[in-house]
Amino acid sequence: MISEEQVRHVASLARLGLTEDEIKEMGGQLDAILDSIEKIRELDLADTPPTANPLNLSNVLRPDEPRPELPREEALAPAPDPADDLFAVPRID
Amino acid sequence: MEGLLNLTARELSGKIGAGELSVREAAEAANARVEEVEGDLNSFVTTTPELALTRAGRVDERVRNGGVKPWEGVPLVVKDVLSTRGVRTTCGSKILEDFTPLYDASALRSFGESPVMVGKSNMDEFAMGSSTENSAYGPTRNPWDTNRVPGGSSGGSAAAVAAGEGWWALGTDTGGSVRQPAALCGIVGLKPTYGRVSRYGLISFGSSLDCIGPMTRDVRDCALLLQATAGHDPRDSTSANVEVPDYLAGLEDGVEGLRVGVVTELMDERIDAGVREVTSKVAAGLEAAGAEVGEVNLPHAYYALEAYYIIAPAEVSSNLARFDGVRYGLRVPADGVHEMYRKTREAGFGAEAKRRIMLGTYALSSGYYDAYYAQAQKVRTKIIEDFRGAFSRYDVLVSPTSPSVAFEIGAKTDDPLAMYLQDICAVPASLAGVPAISIPGGLSEGLPVGVQLMGDHFTEPMLLRAARAAEQAANFRFSPRP
Structure with missing residues (x-):
């Protein structure tokens, strides 16, 4: 059973604001989903390796060479608060 | 103009190449059709009628000089999760309501500098959903019955193609989001092998699962649109550095001697009887066409949905x-x-996006990681082993695409679990990264049923050939829904 306190903790890890109503609803919904997922724990997979990529790709490297990219003014165009050629944010607390 | 809307993309392309028709005329026909039905369907977040005409004019100029690729002149619908330079891209979310990308997704590369695009199609927010009801821009309606959902998350793309608002579309499929809406709208939808199409410029949902795929009127169009989009891309390190074959060559060669296995676990009572019936009929049609048809097991398919609903939300919480x-x-x-x-x-985020972020963050958090995320990754290995076993005996696996036909708008919005069950047949192939295609197999309750064919990694030429034979056996004639 996921408590309201746990919901608040997970939301804070995710930097996600939730309304009081959302917090109340979320616990029950997560419980229902986790209950249905629970059955994967019945499988004994101690000797099975995990899969992260379906083609089993591991690191893909390329030469570290500079190349032309987006001009700075273009890259800043979608920014909510561009300032002095940078992305401005509120006080870092 | 009516006549144009009844052509397949390949037929339209042929007329453009022969000089019988201009790209501009095609774009005008698509724009007029959008104007006519968009009020009823809401297939698009953003329509781009003027851009389509301007760009069509540019392709027409190039047609006169020769060297235009066969897909370039056929107006395209693009799911609103693919970045399009200068055209806003919302992902169905309020958080990107005013976002205009600075470049085109790599999947559009072969359409040249300015793809002839009808518009950006509606979708569940960040591609999370199976009904297109999770869009901040209102639900899309199914052209077969406007009280019903078109499926999702690429529901806008599916509805647009089914209604003739353009000849074909790009969708994206993480756990069925191309195949299930294609099934519910009576069109063809392919999830290629993971890595076959570059994800660069696709706004990520589940990076180890996301695939861009064609949504088309028939299997030939599907092969052509795959040809246009497949290929390695240095900008996507997970894209496959594997040669791109000719997907149209051999498409009509039939299924004589092909080994086809119907997946037992995906034909049980969780699937509506009418859907199973159509699936069996298509399998029988393949047998009549010369295939050897048997039954096959994917034992861990029973755990696929559960593993998917840990892995996908975990990747979402990060993305x-x-x-x-x-x-x-x-x-x-x-x-x-x-x-x-x-x-x-x-x-900025809607309810389902918040739910998945929470679920994924929880599954990755300290104390739960091994029980959920690590275990799900191991189940994924088991599913891949199941497929490997199945493909040692069969070339193609067959199942329904979706457990039901299109359901009514609002029927599942209050019950996330009921909605997730829509994906049971689709997620095994997603987790294994194998290609899977849905073709319209027939009708149940007067609504289209999709049949899914799956092949091993990079066997798209064979899979498309089997799908072409299945489509002919099903004898389902596409025409734009009124």
Whole structure:
């Protein structure tokens, strides 16, 4: 059973604001989903390796060479608060 | 103009190549059709009629000089999760309501500098959903019955193609989001092998699962659109550096001697009887066409949905962290940066996006990681082993695409679990990264049923050939829905 306190903790890890109503609803919904997922724990997979990529790709490297990219003014165009050629944010607390 | 809308993309392309028709005329026909039905369907978040005409004119000029690729002149619908230079891209979310990308997704590369695009199609927010009801821009309606959903998350693309608002579309498929809406709208939808089409410029949902795929009127169009989009891309390190074959060559060669296995676990009572019946009929049609048809087991398919609903939300919780109000998209002002993140994300994300972020963050958090995420990754290995076993005996696996036909709008919105069950037949192939295609197999309750064919990694030529034979056996004639 996921408590309201746990919901608040997970939301804070995710930097996600939730309304009081959302917090109340979320616990029950997560419980229902986790209950249905629970059955994967019945499988004994101690000797099975995990899969992260379906083609089993591991690191893909390329030469570290500079190349032309987006001009700075273009890259800043979608920014909510561009300032002095940078992305401005509120006080870092 | 009516006549144009009844052509397949390949037929339209042939007329353009022969000089019988201009790309501009095709774009005009698509625009007029959008104008006519969009009020009823809401297939698009953004329509781009003027852009389509301007760009069509440019392709027409190039047609006169020769060297235009066969797909370039056929107006295209693009799911609103693919970045399009200069055209806003919302992902169905309020958090990107005013976001205009600076480049085109690599999947559009072969359409040249300015793809002839009808518009950006509606979708469940960040591609999370199976009904297109999770869009901040209102639900899309199914052209077969406007009280019903078109499926999702690529529901806008599916509805647009089914209604003739363009000849074909690009969708994206993480756990069925191309195949299930294609099934529910009576069109063809392919999820290629993972890595076959570059994800660069696709706004990520589940990076180890996301695939861009064609949504088309028939299997030949599907092969052509795959040809246009497949290929390695240095900008996507997970794209496959594997040669791209000719997907149209051999398409009509039939299925004589092909070994076809019907997946037992995906034909049980969780699937509506009418859907199973159509699936069996298509399998029988393949047998009549010369295939050897048997039954096959994927024992861990019973755990696929559960593993998927851990892995996909885990990847979402990481991928959606980039929407923080700093570099693009919505920002809700606040005193400190953390409060700004929280308020921006609270205001910008809808209910399902929040639910998946929470689920994924929980599954990855300290104390739960091994029980959920690591276990799900191991189940994924088991599913891949199941497929490997199945493909040692069969060339193609067959199942339904979706457990039901299109359901009514609102029927599942209050029950996330009921909605997730829509994906049971689709997620095994997603987790294994194998290609899977849905073709219209027939009708049940007067609504289209999709039949899914799956092949091993990079066997798209064989899979498309089998799908072409299945489509002919099903004898389902596409025509735009009124």
